[in-house]
Amino acid sequence: MDIYDIIDNIYKLPLASKEALLNETPEVTYPKGFHLFLANRKSSKFYLMKKGMLHAYTYKSDKKVTFWFGKEGDAIFPLQTLYNNQAGYENIELLEDSVLYELSVDKLHDLYLADIHIANWGRKFAERECIKSEQLFISRQFKTSLERYQDLIADYPDILQRVPLGIIASYLGISQVSLSRIRAKIR
Numbered sequence: 001m002d003i004y005d006i007i008d009n010i011y012k013l014p015l016a017s018k019e020a021l022l023n024e025t026p027e028v029t030y031p032k033g034f035h036l037f038l039a040n041r042k043s044s045k046f047y048l049m050k051k052g053m054l055h056a057y058t059y060k061s062d063k064k065v066t067f068w069f070g071k072e073g074d075a076i077f078p079l080q081t082l083y084n085n086q087a088g089y090e091n092i093e094l095l096e097d098s099v100l101y102e103l104s105v106d107k108l109h110d111l112y113l114a115d116i117h118i119a120n121w122g123r124k125f126a127e128r129e130c131i132k133s134e135q136l137f138i139s140r141q142f143k144t145s146l147e148r149y150q151d152l153i154a155d156y157p158d159i160l161q162r163v164p165l166g167i168i169a170s171y172l173g174i175s176q177v178s179l180s181r182i183r184a185k186i187r
Contacts, residue, residue: 001072003027003101006048009073011124017117024111025101030094037078037092042085046105047076052098053162056090057170066171067136069156069163075125081105083126095163145174149182 003025007018027050030036037043039058049072056068070076070092078088112119139148149172152159159168169179 001050003048003050006050006073006075006101007121010075010128011121013117013121017115017121020115021103021111021118021121024107025103027099028102029097029099032094032097034094034098035091036076036094036100037081037088037090039089039091040087042087043078043081044105045077046103046108048101048103049074049076050099050101052100053095053159054092054098055095055163055167055171056092058090064170066167069159069171071156076100077105079129095167140173145172145178146182146185148172149179149186 003022004018007013007021013021025048036045036047036054049070051072054070054076055066056070057064057066059065067090076092078090078092080086080088108122112122139151143151152168152172156162165179166176169176172179174182
């Protein structure tokens with residue numbers, strides 16, 4: 001996915017603002033299994049994903065619990081770090097070899113102060129993330145595991161080819177056996 005498309009998908013920026021943002025955003029490559037972020041550590045980076053798939057997870061009773069997936073076009077960073085300057089609670093691991101655009105959080109904050117368009121871009125991104133969080137919360141509270149699975153497949157049509165079933169089951173809050181039953185029922 002092209003960097004211009006990723007930026008415009010969040011909020012369309014004027015060319016001068018886009019260039020200011022891109023001047024500080026090199027393309028980087030990391031292998032499958034690489035952790036962009038580790039829990040309880042502040043990070044100084046913000047990423048836009050050009051190619052790849054990842055998941056965010058934390059531990060509950062020594063069990064890895066996935067709560068978010070990222071793919072091409074997504075922005076990736078711990079919200080706690082970006083907005084509160086605190087260590088994040090999540091681990092973010094690449095599930096595929098990935099290509100990303102990397103930006104310093106400090107530089108992003110400088111750009112927010114220097115360019116109202118980039119500040120609005122950041123605000124629109126934060127608004128989108130709030131809505132996604134609310135939708136996820138409502139889904140977890142009121143939808144069945146079958147409905148959550150169907151939503152996941154609608155949002156990530158190729159997820160079954162890209163993500164191990166154990167991670168998908170963790171995201172849905174069910175066992176791998178229950179996930180197999182749901183998949184059999186749908187077929």
